[in-house]
Structure formats: C-alpha cells, structure tokens
Amino acid sequence: MFKKLMTAAAIAASTLALTATANAAEVFALQSVHSGKYVSAGGDGYLAATQPSAKTALKFDMVRVQANQVAFRDTRSGKYLRAGVSRGALLAVTSNRVAGWETFHMRANGGNLTLRSAQNGKYVRAGVGRGSKLAAVSDRADAWETFRLVRIHTSSAARAPQQRQPQAGGFELGGTWRLGILRDNQGRLSHLDNAASGATRVVISSRGNVSGTGGCNSFDTRVQQPSRAAVRFDRVTSTKRRCGGSADTYERGMFNAFAASRYFARQNGSLFLYDGNGQEIARFYGG
Numbered sequence: 001m002f003k004k005l006m007t008a009a010a011i012a013a014s015t016l017a018l019t020a021t022a023n024a025a026e027v028f029a030l031q032s033v034h035s036g037k038y039v040s041a042g043g044d045g046y047l048a049a050t051q052p053s054a055k056t057a058l059k060f061d062m063v064r065v066q067a068n069q070v071a072f073r074d075t076r077s078g079k080y081l082r083a084g085v086s087r088g089a090l091l092a093v094t095s096n097r098v099a100g101w102e103t104f105h106m107r108a109n110g111g112n113l114t115l116r117s118a119q120n121g122k123y124v125r126a127g128v129g130r131g132s133k134l135a136a137v138s139d140r141a142d143a144w145e146t147f148r149l150v151r152i153h154t155s156s157a158a159r160a161p162q163q164r165q166p167q168a169g170g171f172e173l174g175g176t177w178r179l180g181i182l183r184d185n186q187g188r189l190s191h192l193d194n195a196a197s198g199a200t201r202v203v204i205s206s207r208g209n210v211s212g213t214g215g216c217n218s219f220d221t222r223v224q225q226p227s228r229a230a231v232r233f234d235r236v237t238s239t240k241r242r243c244g245g246s247a248d249t250y251e252r253g254m255f256n257a258f259a260a261s262r263y264f265a266r267q268n269g270s271l272f273l274y275d276g277n278g279q280e281i282a283r284f285y286g287g
Contacts, residue, residue, distance in 0.1 A: 027059050027060065029057035030057070030060065031057075032127070032146075033112055033143065033146040034144050034146065035127065037050055037051060037132065038056070039134060040057050040058050041093060042133070045092050045093075045094070046091065046134075047133065047134040049127065049134065058093070059074070059076065059152055060072040060073060063098065069106070070104055073263070077229075079095055080095040080097070080098055081093050081095075083122075083136040084101040084136065091133075091134040096280075097279065100118055100119035101117070102278075112147065114145050123138040126145075173204050176203050176286065177201075177202040177271055177287075178198060178201060178287065179192060179196075179200040179215075179283075179284055180283050183253075183279070200213060200215045200254065209222060214251030215250055216241055217238040217239040218238060219239075221234045221235065221237065225264075231262065233261060236259075258273075261273040261274065270285055271286075
C-alpha cells in the first residue's frame with residue numbers, strides 16, 4: 001500500500017513539474033517513445049508521428065486546466081490540439097478554445113508520459129493506420145501510447161513585458177472592435193444584444209494604443225503581443241460616470257476581461273480573448 005502511495009505521489013509530482021514548466025512558457029515537441037518519431041501535422045491536417053527531428057515537428061506549449069489535466073496549444077497558429085476529430089478520434093490542431101475534447105489527463109513516469117482524452121477516456125496512441133497517425137482510441141497505455149516532451153526553447157511569452165512590440169505585419173490585434181460576447185460571473189458566455197454591443201467601441205492602433213468606450217465611460221490602455229498568440233493589457237484608465245444597469249455590468253466585465261487575458265485568436269473578423277487556462281472570456285466583432 002505504501003509503495004502504491006509513493007508511486008502515485010511520484011507521478012503527481014512529475015505531472016505538476018511538467019505543467020509548471022509549461023506554464024513558464026516553454027515550448028515542446030511531442031515524440032513517440034516507441035517509434036522515436038516526432039509529431040507533426042500531415043497534409044490532411046491530422047497529427048502523425050513521422051518526423052525524424054524536433055526541428056520539423058509541431059511546437060506546443062501547455063495550459064494546465066486543473067491538477068493533471070492539460071491542453072496543448074500550437075505556438076504557430078495559436079489553436080489548441082483536439083482529439084475526436086472524425087469518427088476515428090484522430091488528433092488535429094483545430095480549436096480556438098479549451099473544452100472536453102481539448103483536455104487531456106497527463107500521467108508522467110520519469111521523462112515519459114501518457115495522454116488520455118478527458119472526453120472519451122481513451123489513451124492517445126501513435127501509429128494508428130497508414131501514416132502513423134495519433135488518435136484517442138486505446139483502453140490501456142503501452143508502448144504506442146507512451147510519449148516524451150522534448151523541450152525546444154522558452155517562448156517569447158516569458159520575456160519581460162517591456163520588450164518591443166512586433167513591427168508592422170507581426171502585430172495582429174489592431175482594428176476597431178465592438179464587444180459581442182462576455183463571460184459572466186458564473187463562467188457562462190453571454191451574448192450582448194445589438195444595442196449594448198453597438199454602444200461599445202475598442203480601437204487598437206498598430207502601436208498597441210487602445211481607446212474607446214465601454215458603453216458608459218471613455219477609456220484608455222495599452223496592449224502588447226509578446227508572442228504569436230499571447231496578449232497582455234495594461235491597467236485601464238477611464239472616466240467615472242455611473243450609467244447603471246447592463247451598461248455598467250458589461251463595461252466592468254470588459255475591463256476585467258482585458259486584465260485577465262493571456263491569449264488571443266483572430267478569426268473570421270472576430271477577436272477572441274482567453275484567460276490563462278485557455279477559456280474564452282470575451283469576443284469582439286470587427287467594425
């Protein structure tokens with residue numbers, strides 16, 4: 001019994017150590033222990049263990065969801081790794097947010113680890129079908145279900161916030177936006193009606209200056225894009241009018257979303273803001 005407890009404690013410690021390292025914005029490649037090949041995306045978009053070197057593999061950082069549950073974010077696209085793509089439960093980098101299919105139970109054993117989908121309870125296996133694809137299909141963990149995280153480098157998200165902004169073409173937050181969706185105090189995403197959404201205005205310049213109105217007060221702040229999908233807002237300064245009702249609620253929620261934002265995605269004319277756990281907290285529409 002004591003040996004089992006010590007083993008469980010060692011696994012938990014290894015798991016937390018790996019996620020703590022990832023939270024420090026380190027970037028990893030995923031390697032199949034059985035074949036020795038590194039994971040990349042094939043021409044069809046599905047992940048497969050086919051690359052001979054970490055240099056040509058997909059690069060991920062990890063977001064700890066809770067305890068030993070983690071999500072993997074592709075550092076190039078900013079999208080999250082998802083299991084359950086197609087009927088074969090294949091893996092692909094497709095998601096803008098973290099939910100069940102994007103969450104994995106990670107168990108570490110020394111330098112190796114296994115990943116089990118939080119959605120279907122199956123272990124991720126390499127070597128599925130032609131092309132050595134990855135899929136969440138196994139009931140137990142064996143050689144093909146064992147992986148290794150190979151550290152590539154520490155991403156620029158870990159640098160001091162005083163670093164210079166990416167130059168023209170690299171800064172992706174610029175534009176004129178209106179608030180459309182906001183996470184409420186219960187963690188639910190609430191849609192603003194047309195009047196409430198139209199009353200908000202957020203203008204982000206190419207230099208990271210932010211100004212506008214939250215629907216009641218005028219405000220100013222600055223935003224930085226430290227890396228491809230990372231975001232940091234400075235403290236908001238605003239006028240002090242009290243408008244009451246939903247206008248105050250949405251405005252306060254928007255300012256709180258700025259403060260809590262750690263990641264972003266820009267897709268189909270919308271700007272998505274995510275917290276440190278990869279959960280969507282606000283969505284803005286262009287125009």
